[in-house]
Amino acid sequence: MSIGISQATVQNRTMSLRYALLALLTAQPMTGYDLAKAFHISVGHVWYAPDSQIYPELRRMEAAGLVDGVALPWGDKGTKTEYHVTDAGISEFVDWMNLPLRYTRERDPAHLKAAYFEWADPDAVREQLRAHVAHYEDQRRQWLEQLESIRDHTHPIFAKRLERYPSSEWPRITAFKMFAYEGLAARAEQEIAWAQRGLRLVDELAGESAAD
Amino acid sequence: MSIGISQATVQNRTMSLRYALLALLTAQPMTGYDLAKAFHISVGHVWYAPDSQIYPELRRMEAAGLVDGVALPWGDKGTKTEYHVTDAGISEFVDWMNLPLRYTRERDPAHLKAAYFEWADPDAVREQLRAHVAHYEDQRRQWLEQLESIRDHTHPIFAKRLERYPSSEWPRITAFKMFAYEGLAARAEQEIAWAQRGLRLVDELAGESAAD
DNA sequence: CGGACCATGTAAGCGGTTACATGATTCT
């Protein structure tokens, strides 16, 4: 016997894609294509999204009044849509920023498998640990690159973002962004160290059984 | 014009729930209820799943021949189904264990928000960083508890698992399990350190603007 | 003129979440 009046926006799960898009659009207006590209060179390292998710979400956001889509001519026949954040969009983004996060349960395939490594061939274990190292070394490299270009303000989107603020605000904004990426780099280093410890462990165990 | 013959089991995404269930059932046969409980006291700290996901998955796994469901009487009228891994189940689990992981893109709401903390109230930032600390301190505590009960073999499911092996194998199996949980504990410690650094950063920035 | 890039999607499906639902059993 519900009456049909419902608290529509209670906080559906996370919807972080929406906020990642809003975050990017607070730096400058962009087309869906620009956003997709920005996802690869910027937030994409914190929150990845493919085109097929971005375009529809932008249209939902426009329907919700969070962004304005402005059609721009492109060549002779083509057009493209450039999205601008609205005041309502800013307001929703700030609300989200001030709201505490909901932490989800741990769900980690790498550690799940590691807990049952006795079922795998030692060589397969080694291969997977080396892949773990390689993956996080790559991540770490990317994050350090981001860090560099944020520190020296050569990061294109970040530079655009700073232009919107008085230079007195720059250290604060830069500090937060670096803080976020430093955390990710530190996490990557932790994962590398862990996997390397695993590799040593496999060698030790192989040595023992060989000595039998 | 496809002919309808398809490579059915190509590797649908991860399906880690299925392998988490198989992993548990290699320790001992269990009912859906037991498994749901085990998810809370064991793998649940690496891979969580609610009842509503476990029961249907078990039936799909039975249909796929990976487990055998044995109906057991329970009280006067009730029955319960105890699932046993089949040889095919073991084989599929081992195959999965030997296969390299597919790493998914980074998607981390906490670091996403941190990168845009200039949009949040300093107090809201502090609250979120403290929540981050609290969350990972809790995780860390749970993982260290797991570690303890694995180390001294008081962990009920793990003890059952060891019974299936000659005691010469115990160090190896124990070492892998501890390795996995140590990695998680180390990660939690890294997250705690990161958030605490964030708290210091907010204080520093507040001090600077107060000095203006 | 061809290849790289710009632009924007649709469709199917899956894994997971949340909320809801029911009844039996064992313990105190």
Added chain:
DNA sequence: AGAATCATGTAACCGCTTACATGGTCCG
């Protein structure tokens, strides 16, 4: 007798992935 626990689900929905699809534009 009532509470805690055992047992097993259904239904709706959502965020995301994968694969597929199309056409225009710019540059060398």
